[in-house]
Amino acid sequence: MASSSLWQPLTLGGLELPHRLALAPMTRNRANPDGTPGELAAEYYRQRASLGLLITEGTQPSEDGQGYVNTPGIYTPEHVDGWRRVGDAVHAGGGHLFVQLMHVGRISHPDNTPHHRQAVAPSAIAPGEEIFTPTGKQPIPAPRELSVSEIQQVIGEFRHAAASAIAAGADGVEIHAANGYLLHQFLSPNANHRTDSYGGSVEHRARFVIEVARAVADEIGADRTGIRVSPAFPLGGLDEGDTEAVRAQYRYLVGELAPLKLVYLHVHHLGDDELLRSFRDVWPTAVLVVRYGRERDGVAADIDAGLADIAPLGRFALANPDVVERLQQDAPFNEVDPATLYTGGATGYTDYPVLAHV
Structure with a gap:
């Protein structure tokens, strides 16, 4: 028993x-x-409704926001209809659905997007990584720098996407400001070389993230708006500097976001517990913490330590639709099949066995 x-x-x-x-x-x-x-x-998320709060896969707010093949959007009427089916299924199972709004910025390739255009980012700097495309792995090309007026357009896209998620019946959205994508790129000095009010200082690099959060909260309510950050995560070619630089950036950002009273702060945590504690001290609502490599007996560790209110589950929930029951009963877990994570179809998606069928 956990x-x-x-x-x-x-x-x-x-x-x-x-x-x-x-x-x-x-x-x-x-x-x-x-x-x-x-x-x-709809079936995949319905199977996991017992988790209570379900945060969806990254969902692009616009054509420019797409980075990978076959990722979902939330900006057209067809998208809204599709997510409505998902939300209805989750609600029927007793769960709640938050749609994660993910604009990938420079982590994209023209072959993967509907318009086949150059990616956009805070600065015209390639991440120095490769990406899967329909023809195999390719280098990620350099993006195009967003103008100030285009930044305002992107903020509007987040606002529209949030409204669309609520129209689809979702209970809220999570703004993805983590894991190497567009909002995280604005925070990172090696991806953001701007000299205007969106780059340079700690305050200027945080401005875009804060403006997106304000716009989304204004559109759908702070009580339906969460945000995810990942301090010092080196994904997507990002380098946020040494420990003190990271702490300065994120203490400022979280301090400025706290008065908005967003419904939660979701931290993809690398292990700087002093920084996490500083978030906890100023954040007025719930804190979610997820760590890579967390084992079964450590799921509740951050909650027990007073660092978190909720423990989101990744691979355990992916391979175990009934992970809540398995934790309650101390039952064994299915193991994730890495070969089927991104291959499409039911295999490795909706066919993991539950306890009654083991």
């Missing part, structure tokens, strides 16, 4: 959660070519 702290109910905005677990956002590359969630998506 730590009793996991089984305490929690009020999150207007939602009543039955416990402290959640589904972490995980890209699965199974949307239709137009970005509409595929026919299996």
